[in-house]
Amino acid sequence: MSTLKPIGSRVLQMLLVLWTVVTILFLMFRLMPGNPMAAYIDPNFTLEQQEILMASFGLDKPLWQQYLIYIGNLLQGNLGESFTYRKPVADIIFPLLPNTLILTFTSLIVAYAFGILAGAYLAWKRGNWVEQAAIPAVLTTRAMPEFWLGMVLLAVFSFWLGWFPAGGTRTAGESYDGYFALYTSRDFLAHLALPALTLAIYSQGLPLLLMRSNMLDVMKEDFVTMARIKGLSSWTVVVRHAARNALLPIMTSFAIAVGYQLQGNVVVETVFSWPGLGRELVRAVSASDYPLAQGAFLLIAVVVILMNMIADLLYALLDPRVGHA
Structure with missing residues (x-):
């Protein structure tokens, strides 16, 4: 009860x-x-x-x-x-939702995996030249406008090098038997790479800096000092003791980031012609299509509100010290 x-x-x-x-x-x-x-x-x-x-x-x-x-x-x-x-409206926006969610979760998984590992490493190597160079670089990527970063990646990797498609989710003329066949195809993954990379580069700053800050605090705790006194290697102390205890705020921030990432998708989906809720929302607003714009905004708002509630409950569940008041 x-x-x-x-x-x-x-x-x-x-x-x-x-x-x-x-x-x-x-x-x-x-x-x-x-x-x-x-x-x-x-x-x-x-x-x-x-x-x-x-x-x-x-x-x-x-x-x-x-x-x-x-x-x-x-x-x-x-x-x-x-x-x-x-x-x-439901027939228009709900088929677009999987594209938006796949882009969101792919970019966040990449951003948080890199951010957690890099943040732990920077805390471990605090004070050396790597940290001094990495922190300004991370802050720079965080300050870059998403549309500008997307256009730079598009110009380099699509138009100049020709490694990735310029936009959309599939090559013209390609057909697939169902969503699973589409989303697991090499063609779809190639189209996904640049927009997901754009969002990942922009988003990795938060988990990286948060993990570094948490690690610096945790490494001052008594249980970490005790682990060092026991003669455990530096790697064991960092990974098995400090990093595990520093992950709690990162896990809850991931749920919140899903909601906020949907807002950034509006810009990135437009730059890469990604058929998702964000691009359709821009079209609806431009055309004064009230029902379609309201439906797209509402669906995004539902995801944002739901993920914030999940983050709130998850933090209280993982840390018993947090009250339910």
Whole structure:
């Protein structure tokens, strides 16, 4: 019972945040300048025909009625119909979700694997020339705009060296029997390499610096001193004692990073023409496609909120000293 209480409290908090996000998204797109029907209203349409078209999408109703209809549709799993594609929003965005998640998790796994190993090494070799050169380099990669880094990698490895494709998820004309065959093909992995590398280079700074900082603190603890007194090798002390205890904040930060990475995907997916939620979101906003933009934003927000809750619960689970209050 004591375990279910904090979980129930956090679920209620998540639902409250989600409702707030839904409300902000609804108002934000309707207060933006521009007519969402501009792409469909022919200059030769009469005023009556324009009103009929607006009514077909429910845009003739007062704002509060549109909001109640939108909330009611969401509770039924209906995200509305896209103005641009003239088809349900769910049919557009859900097939794109796997591409975005694969890009996100691939880049984060690479970033955190490198960051953990490099951060532990820099803490072990603190004060030498490697650390003095590595820290400014890490901060530089963290400060680079993602779109600029992506364009540099694209120019070097795609246009100049020709090692990787320039964009998309598959070569034109290639076909696969299902998602599994596509995602495990060499062609897909080749297309994935550059956008994943871009996000990994940008993201590795956080786990690296966090691991280094945690390691420096842990190596001052009594149990590490005792391990050295026992005559254990430096490598054993660092890996089996210090590193294991320094990993807790890294594990919880990974869950949070998944949510924040989705925001960076918007830029990278656009640069590499990656067919994911981010690129579709940019298109929807440019076309004033309210339902599609709301659906894409909402799906990203759900993942962000869910991963933050998982990180919160995971930290409390892994460290009993953290209270559930």
